[in-house]
Amino acid sequence: MPEGPSIIILKELTRHFNGKKIIGASGVAKVDHDLLIGQNVRLKTWGKHFLICTKKLNLRVHLLLFGSYSVDEKRRAKPKLVLEFSNGTLYFYACSVVELSESLNEIYDWEADVMSDKFNVAKARKKLKETPDTLVCDALLDQQIFSGVGNIIKSEVLFRVYLHPESKLGKIPTRTLTKMIKETTVYAYDFLKWKKAGVLKKNWEAYAKKKCPRCDIPLIKKNTGKTRRRSFFCNNCQSKFV
DNA sequence: GTGAATGTTAACAG
DNA sequence: CCTGTTAACATTCA
Numbered sequence: 397m398p399e400g401p402s403i404i405i406l407k408e409l410t411r412h413f414n415g416k417k418i419i420g421a422s423g424v425a426k427v428d429h430d431l432l433i434g435q436n437v438r439l440k441t442w443g444k445h446f447l448i449c450t451k452k453l454n455l456r457v458h459l460l461l462f463g464s465y466s467v468d469e470k471r472r473a474k475p476k477l478v479l480e481f482s483n484g485t486l487y488f489y490a491c492s493v494v495e496l497s498e499s500l501n502e503i504y505d506w507e508a509d510v511m512s513d514k515f516n517v518a519k520a521r522k523k524l525k526e527t528p529d530t531l532v533c534d535a536l537l538d539q540q541i542f543s544g545v546g547n548i549i550k551s552e553v554l555f556r557v558y559l560h561p562e563s564k565l566g567k568i569p570t571r572t573l574t575k576m577i578k579e580t581t582v583y584a585y586d587f588l589k590w591k592k593a594g595v596l597k598k599n600w601e602a603y604a605k606k607k608c609p610r611c612d613i614p615l616i617k618k619n620t621g622k623t624r625r626r627s628f629f630c631n632n633c634q635s636k637f638v
Numbered sequence: 639g640t641g642a643a644t645g646t647t648a649a650c651a652g
Numbered sequence: 653c654c655t656g657t658t659a660a661c662a663t664t665c666a
Binding site: 398399402444458459460461462463492537539546547548549603604625626 | 647
């Protein structure tokens with residue numbers, strides 16, 4: 397469920413709680429419910445992070461791999477966090493909920509969020525240039541560089557720009573790197589559009605696919621890089637820079 | 639029933 | 653101290 401675009405959908409679905417007062421807070425996550433009650437919230441996102449901001453306390457909800465949420469619909473499972481407002485209730489399940497002690501600007505580089513219009517291409521390129529030995533498959537999953545990118549976006553972007561996941565950053569031509577960075581935000585918004593329309597899977601070209609749609613030969617499925625996360629790629633049309 | 643998956647972090651070993 | 657490995661968490665689907 398949760399790559400950056402899915403968190404944008406969450407933010408949009410909870411838009412009507414923005415500025416509203418928390419009238420009830422509960423759940424099994426270790427957070428100070430008393431500090432939350434009575435506070436007005438502002439809901440923000442940074443990549444895969446969903447941020448519940450109040451004057452007294454900021455919460456970070458991360459859905460990890462299996463997390464889920466619901467609005468106004470109580471489920472059987474024990475919620476990690478429940479926030480009640482006068483106009484509805486927000487539930488989070490099986491996720492990580494953390495109280496942030498630092499101010500948001502100390503923790504988050506807003507220009508790294510691929511779902512933000514503040515995303516800074518030149519800054520991302522500069523970060524990539526700093527670690528020439530890093531493989532591009534690992535770099536795309538680095539949340540400090542591409543906040544919000546997950547394993548699906550990784551494989552799809554690399555396929556779109558004809559780049560092998562095991563390419564070394566330092567060996568990739570700068571214009572290819574720039575194209576990749578730009579394509580990351582383009583694909584992230586395609587992901588968002590397709591996810592909303594319920595046609596995300598249908599539009600995958602590489603992720604979880606058996607055959608290269610361009611070359612019509614079998615795609616490679618391999619756990620790549622330090623992250624050992626699976627990548628789907630075509631050995632024929634995706635260039636490997638080593 | 640089994641295993642793997644859109645993720646991250648803490649604990650531990652060397 | 654730094655790096656790499658493993659485990660843990662928890663849900664759904666093929």
